[in-house]
Amino acid sequence: MTTSDYLSVALLTTGGLFFLAGTFGLLRFPDVFTRLHALTKADNVGLGLTVAGLALQVDSWAVAGKLLLIWLLALLAGATVSYLIAQGALRLGIRPWKR
Amino acid sequence: MxxxxxxxxxxxxxxxxxxxxxxxxxxxxxxxxxxxxxxxxxxxxxxxxxxLPPVPLIWHELFMFVPFFLWRSLQGGVDVARRAFHPRMPITPELLDYPLRLPPGLPRVMLANIVSLLPGTLSATLNREVLKIHVLDGEAALLANLDTLEERVGKVCGVSLAPRHEDE
Missing domain, CATH: 1.20.5 (Single alpha-helices involved in coiled-coils or other helix-helix interfaces)
Incomplete structure (x- = not known):
């Protein structure tokens, strides 16, 4: 294995840990708003690290660009959808959980 | 047409x-x-x-915004991961009203989307002059961070911020 292979392994593993964290948050956090926090942030970092790890393995700029595009679209979709869910929850009168 | x-x-x-x-x-x-x-x-x-009307992005400001955004979203992921894994799950959520200074339209939408990706904040509703933000931990120094972020988004979009009325 070359240095970039080791770096890929590190990035992909760390990315996987963030996805795991997002799932932990989804299961453990108490209400819809806090769960959205876990999903948007942890999954976006997880996907970003996964994309970075994969980009090290490609041999054309176009494919690397495609990976980057996937990440950007997922960021946009994640932020937009979480906004819509949070707004919908507030409109339905769901009160945020308080300690 | x-x-x-x-x-x-x-x-x-x-x-x-x-x-x-x-x-x-x-x-x-x-x-x-x-x-x-x-x-x-x-x-x-x-x-x-x-x-989509023309978006007057200031390219060098956008270029400087990218590392800031990457670093802050990494912090956002680490922060929420720590809270999710922590045995006692240290969260004290709150709903804040953030009075907007950016002009309506794309700059505000951009701010609302970026807020959701940064540490501890989630955009919940974009009203006429106020962005409702759900925060994961009300104790953190969030409002100062939001002010900085809003100023940076304003620079990227090449718009000036409206002055804030302190007595509101």
Missing amino acids: KLSHQVDWSTIVSRVLLFSLVWWVLSEGNAESVWIGVAAVSFAVIVSAML
Whole structure:
């Protein structure tokens, strides 16, 4: 294995840990708003690290660009959808959980 | 068809370049698909000119915004991961009203989206003058961070912020 292979392994593993964290948050956090926090942030970092790890393995700029595009679209979709869910929850009168 | 906004040539040229780049990426530089690409790019430029008014992005500000955004979203992921894994799950959520200084339209939408990706904040509702933000930990120094972020988004979009009325 070359240095970039080791770096890929590190990035992909760390990315996987963030996805795991997002799932932990989804299961453990108490209400819809806090769960959205876990999903948007942890999954976006997880996907970003996964994309970075994969980009090290490609041999054309176009494919690397495609990976980057996937990440950007997922960021946009994640932020937009979480906004819509949070707004919908507030409109339905769901009160945020308080300690 | 009459447009509600002016579209100048520099907007058309920059969108042609942007969509051509996206097509090149999607087709992985395959020369055989170039004619489909020309049609797709032309169609995308026409539709985007009808739907989206010119976005006066300040490119060097956007360029400086990228590392800031990457670093802060990494912090956001680490922060929420720590809270999710922590046995006692240290969260004290709150709903805040953030009075906006950015002008309406794309700058505000951009701010709302970025807020959701940064540490501890989630955009919940964009009202006329107020962005409702759900925060994961009410104790953190969030409002100062939001002020900084709003100023940076304003710079990227090339717009000035309205003064805030302190007595509100």
